[in-house]
Amino acid sequence: MAAVNPESLSRWYDACGAQLRLYARQWLGGAEAQDVVQEVFIRLMTQPTEPQNVKAWLFRAVRNTAISQLRRRKRRQKYTEQLALEQPGWFEPRPGDLIDAETAQKVLQTLPSEQRELVVLRIWGQMTLKEVAQITDQPISTVFSRYQAALEAIKKKMETSCKTKKN
Amino acid sequence: MQNEKELTRPQQELENALQSLRPAPMNIERDRLMFRAGQTSGRRRNLIWPAIAAVLAMMLGASLVYHQPTPPLEPKVIQRVVYVPVEKPTPTITPAAGAAIELTSADTQRWRRQADYFKLRDKVLDEGMDALPEPLVSTGAAPNESWEELHQIRSLKLESIFNEDS
Numbered sequence: 383m384a385a386v387n388p389e390s391l392s393r394w395y396d397a398c399g400a401q402l403r404l405y406a407r408q409w410l411g412g413a414e415a416q417d418v419v420q421e422v423f424i425r426l427m428t429q430p431t432e433p434q435n436v437k438a439w440l441f442r443a444v445r446n447t448a449i450s451q452l453r454r455r456k457r458r459q460k461y462t463e464q465l466a467l468e469q470p471g472w473f474e475p476r477p478g479d480l481i482d483a484e485t486a487q488k489v490l491q492t493l494p495s496e497q498r499e500l501v502v503l504r505i506w507g508q509m510t511l512k513e514v515a516q517i518t519d520q521p522i523s524t525v526f527s528r529y530q531a532a533l534e535a536i537k538k539k540m541e542t543s544c545k546t547k548k549n
Numbered sequence: 550m551q552n553e554k555e556l557t558r559p560q561q562e563l564e565n566a567l568q569s570l571r572p573a574p575m576n577i578e579r580d581r582l583m584f585r586a587g588q589t590s591g592r593r594r595n596l597i598w599p600a601i602a603a604v605l606a607m608m609l610g611a612s613l614v615y616h617q618p619t620p621p622l623e624p625k626v627i628q629r630v631v632y633v634p635v636e637k638p639t640p641t642i643t644p645a646a647g648a649a650i651e652l653t654s655a656d657t658q659r660w661r662r663q664a665d666y667f668k669l670r671d672k673v674l675d676e677g678m679d680a681l682p683e684p685l686v687s688t689g690a691a692p693n694e695s696w697e698e699l700h701q702i703r704s705l706k707l708e709s710i711f712n713e714d715s
Contacts, residue, residue, distance in 0.1 A: 388583055395579065404572035416575060420582055427586035473570045480566040505567045526555070533560045536567070 386432045394436055395423060401506045402444050404472060408499050409448040412471060418447045441507055442517045445499075481540070489539045497532035504529055673707060 399419065406415035422443040426436070433439035472490070473483035490498055503509045503517065511529075515522045556564065672680040681703070 388587060391586055392579070392583065395575075395582065399575040400572040403575055419575065420585075423582060424586045424589050428589050471573045474573050476571060478569070480569045483570055486567060486570055501567070505564060506570075506572055530556065530560065533556070533563055537559060537563050540563075 385430055386426055386436075388427075390432070390436075391423060391427055394426070394440065398437060398440055398507075399423075401502075401508075402440055404506055405441060405499075405502050406444050406448045407472060408495060408502060409452045414451065415448070418444055418451060422447060435513070437507075438509065438513045438517060441503060441509065441513075445517060485540070485543055489536050489543065492539060493532055493535060497528055497535065500525060500529045501532045501536070670707065678704065 402419045402422070403415050406418045409415075410418060422440060425443060426433075426440065472487040473479075475483040490501065493501070499518065500514060503514045504511075509517070511522050511525055514520075514529075515525045518525065520528075669681075681700070684700070
């Protein structure tokens with residue numbers, strides 16, 4: 383396989399850039415997440431050969447780089463994570479959305495990090511269970527059970543949030 | 550998505566609803582990203598020749614450090630012709646190559662007499678005339694010639710033979 387050319391890199395940027403930034407937001411703030419995604423795309427360009435699954439490679443690289451950057455600031459890890467979650471702008475609000483973007487972000491922020499990561503990979507990353515298992519180094523059965531648990535938790539919290547708004 | 554059937558209907562509906570949300574777009578300057586990616590890629594590719602040069606330099610250094618000792622020079626063989634005076638070989642009677650030699654009793658006696666003669670000659674040459682044996686004393690009739698005359702004749706014969714050899 384040949385190395386990644388600029389045209390291919392541009393296509394992957396258009397297709398996955400936003401999803402990768404959303405994924406990096408699980409660990410980092412908005413600006414840092416953007417830097418991580420940029421660094422990963424540059425690293426993709428320097429690969430001697432194009433990865434077999436470029437999308438999975440990108441998500442895994444973003445995950446590893448974001449976690450590494452987070453570990454460098456161990457003393458302020460909790461503070462940084464909280465700060466990252468509280469920053470607005472995970473989704474772009476549009477009139478045709480079936481769910482309120484702000485509400486969805488708040489609900490996702492309440493999930494455990496392991497579940498939230500799986501939801502982002504499956505729904506917005508469009509990754510298969512097998513790909514998610516490879517990226518997160520977990521068995522497929524564990525990934526699926528956690529994903530189901532995450533959906534149930536989101537559903538309950540969304541219902542609670544809707545009831546609260548009605549009231 | 551994989552294992553879609555294992556999700557309940559409510560879960561699938563929630564999944565579809567969440568999927569309708571679009572992640573916030575990137576704020577990275579696309580052109581700048583492409584420039585940086587190309588710059589980094591080009592910088593990496595140019596390391597090939599420096600890497601080759603470094604390997605060759607290491608090999609050269611290793612060959613200079615681990616210099617094998619040269620083997621000792623082999624002695625030079627010089628051939629030259631040296632003329633050495635050689636004595637004239639004594640003529641010997643040798644049978645013709647491949648010829649079959651049939652010895653008779655007469656031949657054997659003749660060879661023996663000749664061998665005895667040459668032995669006596671060599672002895673006289675080494676020790677002088679005194680090496681000649683004492684004449685045999687006959688039991689019968691007196692010799693026609695005196696022993697002294699016979700001794701002289703024998704001496705003359707020996708001298709003639711010596712002259713032939715030289």
